[in-house]
Amino acid sequence: MAMIDKRLSRRRFLQASAAASAAAALSGLGSASRLVVAQDGPTGTFNWLTWADHFYDEQLDAIDTAVGIRPNATFFSDNAEAFVQLQEVGGQLDMVSGDALWVPRYYEEGLIAPFDINSLEVSKNLYSVAREFPWWTVPDGYLGFPFGWSPVQIYYNPEFVTPDPDSWEVMLDPKYQGRVVTENQPVEVIAYMGKLAGAKDVYNMTDEELAAAKANLAQLVPNLLKFTDQAQETWALLASGEAWLATANLGADLVVRDELGGPELKRIMPKEGTVAWMDAEMMVDGGQNQELVLPFLEQSNQPEYIAENFLRYGRPLFNEGAYKVLVEMGEQDRADRFLFNEPEAILDPNLTLKAPGLSTEAAINAFNEVVGA
Amino acid sequence: MVGPLETMPVSPHARLVRRALWLLAGAILVFLYLPIAVMIVLSFNESRVVGLPLTGLTLDWYEQALTNRLLLEAVRNSVIVSLIVALLATIIGTMAAFPLVRGGMPFPGATRVFATMPIMFPGMLLGIAILIFMRRVLDLDLSLLTVIAGHLVFTTPFVILIVAARLQSLDTRLEWAAADLGAAPRKTIRHIILPLIWPAILAGGLISVTLSIDEFIITFFTVGPQMTLPIYIYTQIKFGVTPEVNAIATILLAAMLVLLVLGAFVLTARRRVERGGEH
Amino acid sequence: MTELASRSESAPATDGQGSGRGRAIGRLLPALPAFLVLGVLFLGAMAFALVFSFWKTENFVLVADWNVDNYAKFFTVPAYVRTFGKTLLMAALVTLGCLALALPFTYFLVRYVSRRWQRIILLAVIIPFWTSYLLRVYAWQAILGEKGVLNLVLETSGLISEPSRLFVYNDFGVFIVLVYVYFPFAALALYASLDRFDFSQLTAAQDLGARPDQALRHILIPQIRPGIITACIFVFVPIIGEYLTPTLVGGAQGVLIGNLVVNFFRGAQIAQGAAFAMIIALFVTVVLVVFRRHLQVEDVVARG
Numbered sequence: 001m002a003m004i005d006k007r008l009s010r011r012r013f014l015q016a017s018a019a020a021s022a023a024a025a026l027s028g029l030g031s032a033s034r035l036v037v038a039q040d041g042p043t044g045t046f047n048w049l050t051w052a053d054h055f056y057d058e059q060l061d062a063i064d065t066a067v068g069i070r071p072n073a074t075f076f077s078d079n080a081e082a083f084v085q086l087q088e089v090g091g092q093l094d095m096v097s098g099d100a101l102w103v104p105r106y107y108e109e110g111l112i113a114p115f116d117i118n119s120l121e122v123s124k125n126l127y128s129v130a131r132e133f134p135w136w137t138v139p140d141g142y143l144g145f146p147f148g149w150s151p152v153q154i155y156y157n158p159e160f161v162t163p164d165p166d167s168w169e170v171m172l173d174p175k176y177q178g179r180v181v182t183e184n185q186p187v188e189v190i191a192y193m194g195k196l197a198g199a200k201d202v203y204n205m206t207d208e209e210l211a212a213a214k215a216n217l218a219q220l221v222p223n224l225l226k227f228t229d230q231a232q233e234t235w236a237l238l239a240s241g242e243a244w245l246a247t248a249n250l251g252a253d254l255v256v257r258d259e260l261g262g263p264e265l266k267r268i269m270p271k272e273g274t275v276a277w278m279d280a281e282m283m284v285d286g287g288q289n290q291e292l293v294l295p296f297l298e299q300s301n302q303p304e305y306i307a308e309n310f311l312r313y314g315r316p317l318f319n320e321g322a323y324k325v326l327v328e329m330g331e332q333d334r335a336d337r338f339l340f341n342e343p344e345a346i347l348d349p350n351l352t353l354k355a356p357g358l359s360t361e362a363a364i365n366a367f368n369e370v371v372g373a
Numbered sequence: 374m375v376g377p378l379e380t381m382p383v384s385p386h387a388r389l390v391r392r393a394l395w396l397l398a399g400a401i402l403v404f405l406y407l408p409i410a411v412m413i414v415l416s417f418n419e420s421r422v423v424g425l426p427l428t429g430l431t432l433d434w435y436e437q438a439l440t441n442r443l444l445l446e447a448v449r450n451s452v453i454v455s456l457i458v459a460l461l462a463t464i465i466g467t468m469a470a471f472p473l474v475r476g477g478m479p480f481p482g483a484t485r486v487f488a489t490m491p492i493m494f495p496g497m498l499l500g501i502a503i504l505i506f507m508r509r510v511l512d513l514d515l516s517l518l519t520v521i522a523g524h525l526v527f528t529t530p531f532v533i534l535i536v537a538a539r540l541q542s543l544d545t546r547l548e549w550a551a552a553d554l555g556a557a558p559r560k561t562i563r564h565i566i567l568p569l570i571w572p573a574i575l576a577g578g579l580i581s582v583t584l585s586i587d588e589f590i591i592t593f594f595t596v597g598p599q600m601t602l603p604i605y606i607y608t609q610i611k612f613g614v615t616p617e618v619n620a621i622a623t624i625l626l627a628a629m630l631v632l633l634v635l636g637a638f639v640l641t642a643r644r645r646v647e648r649g650g651e652h
Numbered sequence: 653m654t655e656l657a658s659r660s661e662s663a664p665a666t667d668g669q670g671s672g673r674g675r676a677i678g679r680l681l682p683a684l685p686a687f688l689v690l691g692v693l694f695l696g697a698m699a700f701a702l703v704f705s706f707w708k709t710e711n712f713v714l715v716a717d718w719n720v721d722n723y724a725k726f727f728t729v730p731a732y733v734r735t736f737g738k739t740l741l742m743a744a745l746v747t748l749g750c751l752a753l754a755l756p757f758t759y760f761l762v763r764y765v766s767r768r769w770q771r772i773i774l775l776a777v778i779i780p781f782w783t784s785y786l787l788r789v790y791a792w793q794a795i796l797g798e799k800g801v802l803n804l805v806l807e808t809s810g811l812i813s814e815p816s817r818l819f820v821y822n823d824f825g826v827f828i829v830l831v832y833v834y835f836p837f838a839a840l841a842l843y844a845s846l847d848r849f850d851f852s853q854l855t856a857a858q859d860l861g862a863r864p865d866q867a868l869r870h871i872l873i874p875q876i877r878p879g880i881i882t883a884c885i886f887v888f889v890p891i892i893g894e895y896l897t898p899t900l901v902g903g904a905q906g907v908l909i910g911n912l913v914v915n916f917f918r919g920a921q922i923a924q925g926a927a928f929a930m931i932i933a934l935f936v937t938v939v940l941v942v943f944r945r946h947l948q949v950e951d952v953v954a955r956g
Contacts, residue, residue: 047598052608057442072598073443075608080920083712084501085594088508092515092597109713178817184899186915224904226821232614236424240799242817259421261428356712356920364919365729368912371904372731373738390864394760401757402776404832408791409780411801415794423787425794455782469686477679486940488686489885491694493933495893495910497917498926502697510696526694529686531837534885538878539844573844575771579778580840580886587785606784614786622783629779637772 043068046094046289046296049082051075051279053313054097054147055300063299069292071095078185079356086111086284094287095296099277101203101355103143104135106282113285114141120294122301125321127343135353136280144280145297146318149346150249151276152188153267155256160244168196168270171245172219180220181237181246184227186367187360188275191352192247193217195272202275203357210359214366221370238262250338251314273350278318307331316340409626416619423614434620443600444621451602454517455586458524462581465525466532467574473533474540489534491527499527500594507595515597523595524585531584532577539573540566705927712920722927732912736932739909742827743891747838749831750887751880754838762846774843778836785833789900792829796820796901821903829901830891837886845879885940892936893929 048071055073064070071094076082079102086096087109098106106112117123117131123145130146137143156165161176171180171192182189190213191202197212199205205213225243228234235255237243239262246252256262283293303321310317310326316338326335339345346353357363419429438444472478473485491499503523507513543566551561567574589603596604606618708717726732761770780788795801796819803815819825849872857867873880895910902908909932916925 045598052605074596074598074600075604076593077608078918080712080918081593084920084922085504087713088504089515105712185918187919221904226903227899229899230614232422233424236422239422240424240426240797242798255421261420261426358711360712360919361709361916361921361924364915364921364924365725368915369729369731371907372735372912373907386864391760391764394756394764397753398757398760401753401835402773405777405780405835407795408788408832409783411791411794412783412787415791423790425797425799465685465689468682472680472683475679477676478683482941482944486937486944488690489889489940490698490933490937491690492889493892493936494698494929495895495913495917497914498701498929499697501917501922502701502926503693505700506693506697509700522689522693525689526697529689531886533686534882535841535844538841538882539848541878542845542848542875569848572847576774576840576844579774580837583778583781583836586782603784606786614790618784619787622787626779626783629782630776633772633775633779636775637768 041067041295042291044289044292045070045072046287046292047071047092048073048095048097048281049076049085049093050095050097050281051077053309054279054281056309056312059300059305059308062305063296067295067299069296069299071296079354083111083356091284091286091288093284094289095293096282096284097147097279098144098282099279100353101135103280103282104138105356107138107143111285112143112282113290114138114143115283115294117142117145120145120298120301122298125301125303125306125319127318127320129343129347130318133278144282145301146278146280148315148317149276149278149343150251150315151269151345151348151351152192152247152249152274153269155238155246155248155252155265155267157238157241157244157263158266159263164266164268166268166271168192168216168272172196172216172223174223176245177223178225179242179244180223181225181228181234181243182220183234183247184229186371187357187363188354189220189227190214190217190363190367191275193220195270195274195352198272200273200352201357202352203355203359205357205359205363207362210362210366213363214370217367217370235260235262238265249315254314254334254337269350273352275354276346276351277354278346310335310338310340314338316343318343412619413623413626416616416623418616418619421615423616423619434616435624437615438617438620438624441617444602444605444617447600447602447605448621448625450517450599451586454520454524454601455582458521458528458585459578459581461521462525462528462532463574463578466529466577467536467570469529469533470536470540474537485534485537488530491530496527496588496590499523500591503591504594515595517596517599519595519597520592520599520601523591524588527591528581528584531580532574535577535580536570536573539570543569701926702930704923705930707923709921709923714922722924723931725924726928726931732909732928735907735912736909736935739892742823742830742908743888745827746830746834746891747884747887749827750834750838751883753831753835754842754883755880758839758842758846761843762849763851770843774840777839781833781836785896786900788832789829789897792825792832792901793820796825796828820901821906823902823906825901825903826898826906826908829897830894833897834887834891838883841883841886842876842879845876845882849875881943889936889940892932 046069050073052075055071060070076085079099082096082098083102083106086093086106090111096106096112103112107114123131126146131142133146136146154165154168154171156170158164160179161170170176171182182192187203190210193213193216194202194205194209196216197209199209199213202209202213225237226233228237231248231252234243234246234248235252238246238252239256239260241263253265253267257264281297283290287293301319303319303325306317306319306322307325307329310322311331317340320341323335323341326332326340335341414427415423416434417430417432418427419431419433420426469488473481473488478484500523503526504515507515507519507522513519547565547569548561551565552558556564587603589607592601593604593608602621606614704714705722706718706720708715708719708721710717761773765773793800797803798815798817800820802819803812806812807815819828853871854864854867857871858864862870891908893910894908895914898906898908898911909928913925913928913932916922916928
């Protein structure tokens with residue numbers, strides 16, 4: 001079956017990749033893709049608070065073999081959770097992943113340390129736009145090593161959703177009662193409703209904008225089948241046909257069609273705009289094993305690893321070198337569908353980047369008021 | 374101890390009731406195991422999403438689970454933590470039940486209500502508050518030990534309550550009789566009280582394991598650079614849980630059921646030896 | 653309870669301990685570890701939570717700006733009180749449901765099943781609950797959902813013509829799954845109490861002319877009351893703080909107060925979340941205090 005093939009072929013690629021990396025390390029082939037075998041560099045383990053899809057096991061094994069550095073990964077789901085944890089735990093963590101405008105927030109609180117991103121050889125693989133995001137640039141350096149990104153879009157089943165929508169409005173259409181799914185993220189959902197209401201900066205909304213967003217939410221809720229905690233629930237509901245409309249990251253349609261045997265979905269970027277995320281690895285200020293962080297990043301962002309990560313988890317990543325590897329592997333089509341080669345898309349003015357905004361508390365309250373009994 | 378003969382129903386009416394109860398118990402067991410059966414079936418599902426429809430059958434997830442180093446470490450940590458928590462909670466809770474019921478504790482009613490308080494709060498608040506206290510006041514580094522401490526906070530109340538309830542209905546005249554016959558308090562406890570409240574202690578221990586082995590949120594805030602199974606599962610938000618987790622859960626379940634069967638045999642063998650001393 | 657204490661004190665003590673105060677502290681000693689866990693760790697943690705509940709969260713950081721706004725919010729916005737009321741109702745219904753199942757179940761277990769099998773069945777009951785809660789709830793979705801097992805059975809047996817979407821992603825789904833999740837706690841609590849019961853009393857009562865239900869009501873229930881109360885507490889209290897089940901199977905309508913409170917924590921609005929949690933805890937505490945006084949758990953046997 002197509003699904004098994006895909007998984008097997010990934011595994012085969014993986015073995016090839018590990019072999020290639022090892023071979024490259026030994027024979028010194030390639031420039032930016034050469035694994036640096038640091039004889040006298042620091043070795044050991046460090047602590048990394050991240051999302052589960054920022055790495056894969058074989059990658060860590062290969063890096064450990066090559067340079068003797070291994071991260072102890074612990075996972076979290078919301079930026080706020082990680083933020084609270086880091087505030088309390090401090091130096092017991094060495095590296096933390098974070099989204100978009102959360103990163104400067106960490107910096108403001110003195111939790112992370114900027115670094116000279118150009119000092120890392122491997123950063124040459126990044127798209128130049130990723131090395132120059134103004135919100136991640138401070139006089140002392142760059143605040144994080146960019147990883148992946150995605151706008152949030154509306155996916156819909158064209159068989160049931162007609163005519164083709166172009167706006168957030170479609171989620172509120174009573175025609176689709178009980179057929180809409182969105183994330184269990186109060187601030188995000190209010191943000192979407194804020195977009196519908198015409199607000200631009202949906203994480204810092206005014207009272208009027210919030211009131212309008214709340215009114216929109218009140219119309220959305222009867223249409224909702226559920227708020228999902230995990231992306232896979234959204235995919236499953238779309239695949240089974242229980243849901244016809246959903247908010248999701250790039251690639252949801254491919255998972256639903258190829259891996260879950262579901263219908264062919266279409267996606268739109270709502271005309272009012274939407275939100276997007278981009279994440280990066282941040283170096284904790286005063287981490288007990290801080291000296292291992294940059295050497296690890298030097299290894300983990302090698303194009304082969306990032307390409308494999310893309311194939312496994314499916315969202316665009318900021319690594320241009322990885323795109324080239326994907327093209328060589330014949331996966332260009334797939335990568336293009338994910339807008340892999342168009343990271344400038346993230347700069348679209350219609351996109352609002354995830355941020356710890358000032359209207360967070362008000363947004364949560366608005367959400368609670370609508371959703372509560 | 375009421376032997377089987379005494380419980381023999383004496384009338385057709387009673388027999389009917391007994392049959393009805395038997396059916397009910399059976400139905401309840403089916404109810405309890407239905408999701409388990411579905412969970413096991415889903416572990417063989419080809420689809421990478423945990424849920425219907427079944428797109429095909431495969432053993433891939435088992436292979437993946439058994440070679441996933443992080444997942445296996447998580448399982449190991451979870452089992453160790455929950456066993457330690459159960460042991461400690463049972464000991465601590467049982468010990469505390471005595472002064473609570475037998476006197477010595479000022480304001481026993483209020484204390485009992487206070488002991489119930491940890492389970493009133495949403496786990497998230499407990500997790501954050503315990504984290505802050507342990508870091509700012511106790512200046513502890515987070516590790517599995519802090520996780521155990523956190524788990525104890527919400528499992529101990531269950532043990533205290535269940536043992537206290539049992540202790541309460543214990544006939545104290547038995548203890549007086551023992552004392553009259555010259556037994557020291559410690560001996561009384563060991564040979565009279567503990568055997569009589571043993572089901573409550575067991576129940577408390579089982580509840581503690583249950584609560585601890587799948588606890589996610591407090592663990593999340595109090596864990597150091599270690600991974601536990603619930604955290605592994607719950608935090609895969611962006612990209613979802615795969616049936617790999619079903620696979621490991623099925624393996625664990627099978628292991629536990631095997632242990633149960635073995636334990637049952639051991640218990641039978643032991644009982645034949647210890648026939649005299651029980652009850 | 654204090655009556656009992658003095659009675660067991662006056663029982664002949666062959667240990668010959670020292671002064672009264674030394675004895676008193678000695679008697680409290682077993683409670684020391686529990687005191688450390690609950691009195692120090694829990695209380696210390698809650699002290700922070702209490703303080704924070706009077707502060708403000710500004711820009712995701714707690715600021716010592718003392719106020720009672722967080723508390724006022726709970727009462728000025730109707731959604732919170734209403735949802736809390738709904739949660740209490742749900743908790744009560746689930747408690748009744750669990751008792752309705754657990755009581756006959758444990759009764760059967762203790763009365764008609766041999767000791768060895770009792771423990772085996774108890775373990776068999778509890779072991780499924782050692783698997784991931786998330787997986788079990790996903791399984792319930794697969795059972796109750798539109799494309800799920802239940803609908804399949806109902807459709808093929810001809811009871812319904814098209815799949816029903818009424819079983820899950822609503823309050824009903826929450827109710828079913830909560831009963832499922834909390835059943836073992838009720839069963840264990842009742843078992844611990846029922847185990848001591850002398851069933852021959854029931855036979856004796858019936859011999860003396862009592863109807864079975866009278867025997868149950870006047871003999872069994874009073875004697876296992878501590879167990880029943882404990883079972884109620886084990887189910888009712890934690891449900892007040894439940895948020896996972898409503899999220900997974902409650903859809904957009906089955907929201908409980910725990911969800912609303914947790915929304916604050918997930919958005920790092922700790923002050924607000926802490927205040928709401930305190931209010932809820934205070935309410936439950938008051939209920940327990942009243943409950944306790946009203947249904948005084950007397951030692952029926954020892955009264956002699």
